[in-house]
Amino acid sequence: MDDKSIVELYWQRSEQAITETAAKYEKYCYSIAHSILNNNEDAEESVNDTYNEAWDTIPPHRPSILSTFLGKITRRLSIDKFRHRNAAKRGGGEMPLVLDELQDCIASDKNIEQEYEKKRLSEVVNAFVISLPEIEQKVFLCRYWYMDSIEVICKQFEFSESKVKSMLYRTREKLRDMLVKEGFQ
Amino acid sequence: MTNYAILEALNNVDDECVKNAKTTTIKTPGKFKTSGLRWGAMVACFCLLLVVSIMAVYQIQNGADPNGPTIPPVTNNTSDSQLSVEQGICVGGKLYMPDTELSEKATKENIGVVVGPVSFDNKTTLDVYAYEYLPNDGKTSRVIVPVKDSFYVYSFYSYMPNDNENWIIDLLSQAAYVEIRDVNYYGTATVYSKISDNELDAIIEFLSLLGEPHTRNENELDQYYFDKFKNQFKEGEIWISEDGGISLGGNQTVINKFDDLVNGESRIIVVVMEDSTYLTYHYFEGAGVIRLEDFGYGYILTEEQIEKINHLIDLI
Numbered sequence: 001m002d003d004k005s006i007v008e009l010y011w012q013r014s015e016q017a018i019t020e021t022a023a024k025y026e027k028y029c030y031s032i033a034h035s036i037l038n039n040n041e042d043a044e045e046s047v048n049d050t051y052n053e054a055w056d057t058i059p060p061h062r063p064s065i066l067s068t069f070l071g072k073i074t075r076r077l078s079i080d081k082f083r084h085r086n087a088a089k090r091g092g093g094e095m096p097l098v099l100d101e102l103q104d105c106i107a108s109d110k111n112i113e114q115e116y117e118k119k120r121l122s123e124v125v126n127a128f129v130i131s132l133p134e135i136e137q138k139v140f141l142c143r144y145w146y147m148d149s150i151e152v153i154c155k156q157f158e159f160s161e162s163k164v165k166s167m168l169y170r171t172r173e174k175l176r177d178m179l180v181k182e183g184f185q
Numbered sequence: 186m187t188n189y190a191i192l193e194a195l196n197n198v199d200d201e202c203v204k205n206a207k208t209t210t211i212k213t214p215g216k217f218k219t220s221g222l223r224w225g226a227m228v229a230c231f232c233l234l235l236v237v238s239i240m241a242v243y244q245i246q247n248g249a250d251p252n253g254p255t256i257p258p259v260t261n262n263t264s265d266s267q268l269s270v271e272q273g274i275c276v277g278g279k280l281y282m283p284d285t286e287l288s289e290k291a292t293k294e295n296i297g298v299v300v301g302p303v304s305f306d307n308k309t310t311l312d313v314y315a316y317e318y319l320p321n322d323g324k325t326s327r328v329i330v331p332v333k334d335s336f337y338v339y340s341f342y343s344y345m346p347n348d349n350e351n352w353i354i355d356l357l358s359q360a361a362y363v364e365i366r367d368v369n370y371y372g373t374a375t376v377y378s379k380i381s382d383n384e385l386d387a388i389i390e391f392l393s394l395l396g397e398p399h400t401r402n403e404n405e406l407d408q409y410y411f412d413k414f415k416n417q418f419k420e421g422e423i424w425i426s427e428d429g430g431i432s433l434g435g436n437q438t439v440i441n442k443f444d445d446l447v448n449g450e451s452r453i454i455v456v457v458m459e460d461s462t463y464l465t466y467h468y469f470e471g472a473g474v475i476r477l478e479d480f481g482y483g484y485i486l487t488e489e490q491i492e493k494i495n496h497l498i499d500l501i
Binding site for chain 1: 188189190191192193194195196197198199200201202203204205206207
């Protein structure tokens with residue numbers, strides 16, 4: 001079933017919407033959740049929560065890209081779950097590595113929990129991502145949005161491991177510079 | 186700001202970007218990246234033509250077997266994959282042109298996954314196909330490279346010999362096929378299905394016609410690179426490869442060299458990174474030159490070795 005029809009089912013409040021969503025996007029959502037949580041049960045729970053949240057938010061939303069809409073929910077829920085679980089820093093999965101790498105971009109631990117700053121940060125990060133050349137953008141998002149392992153990224157792009165790491169490093173440096181320039185300390 | 190904040194901020198990235206990230210446009214293998222490379226390829230072709238002509242004349246004049254030696258069959262150790270050489274390979278004085286059928290076999294499907302480009306002389310010309318063909322020897326990752334701009338091929342990607350000192354010999358004795366490598370350290374010959382000494386000699390002879398470094402003697406090769414680099418760099422200088430720098434670990438990198446740490450080998454470099462520690466080999470003893478290559482790393486060190494390295498770093 002195409003995405004438009006699935007969204008229409010949500011708007012009609014048909015439970016078939018969940019079934020169709022699961023049939024089409026369960027694997028996609030699960031892969032995002034599992035990359036973050038590295039745990040089957042937690043990942044499955046996140047995916048189920050995703051369906052629930054999709055049910056609660058459509059309507060009023062009418063997502064133009066259903067996959068990304070669901071992926072974002074899964075990602076957010078999984079990150080929340082990860083934080084809640086507060087796993088050991090080196091507890092496995094890609095999350096600890098991703099967090100470590102993003103640490104490069106942070107000048108200090110001070111400040112910013114306010115909504116305004118969060119929103120501004122989102123805008124800056126979004127602008128940054130959009131400004132990246134195509135390949136760098138894709139690699140960056142695969143790593144930090146989808147939390148793909150370096151190995152998976154290498155396979156997807158047919159790059160060597162060192163090339164991917166090198167590219168990510170440079171991109172993080174750029175992000176760091178931009179964040180500093182924008183006053184995020 | 187925390188790193189979580191960035192992760193969360195990423196959640197609001199443009200939907201199209203997120204969606205497109207998973208749709209990859211695979212690069213076309215072997216495309217020329219620079220006009221310089223194009224010229225280089227033309228020169229290479231010309232040289233090849235010239236050498237082939239010389240060899241043909243030589244063979245006619247000396248009454249050599251017109252068929253030349255045959256390439257030995259692929260051994261049981263190998264997969265069915267054969268070499269894909271677009272412009273032929275010279276063995277025993279005979280130039281073997283690519284066999285279409287065999288070339289077709291050497292595809293991603295039956296060789297393995299393309300793991301990245303390999304660079305000769307800092308120019309990306311080839312694609313590296315990783316595949317496994319040596320069973321149960323613990324050194325399974327090899328590559329085969331369809332050559333686009335010359336008859337050179339390259340094997341040996343993440344080969345990790347057990348014996349540092351004799352690693353070339355180790356490689357030669359176990360390789361299913363030794364192939365010719367472009368100007369590079371250890372740039373002599375490599376094998377695909379083990380070739381005879383006579384054939385290897387013929388390759389070396391062929392290389393000599395091209396003016397390529399050619400020797401089976403490691404010391405001679407070291408001397409070659411010593412000569413090559415001694416005037417190019419200052420003593421103690423670290424030469425960082427142009428193709429990617431030394432961003433091996435993605436994090437801040439500390440480089441140190443140390444002598445006599447492993448098996449008394451003094452031409453070993455330690456690359457210590459914040460997130461891992463690797464060894465690589467490219468130190469030309471006496472030349473004061475360290476060559477670091479982005480794609481090459483060898484052993485993961487033991488705790489004891491790391492401790493020793495850290496001690497050395499402290500001293501510095």
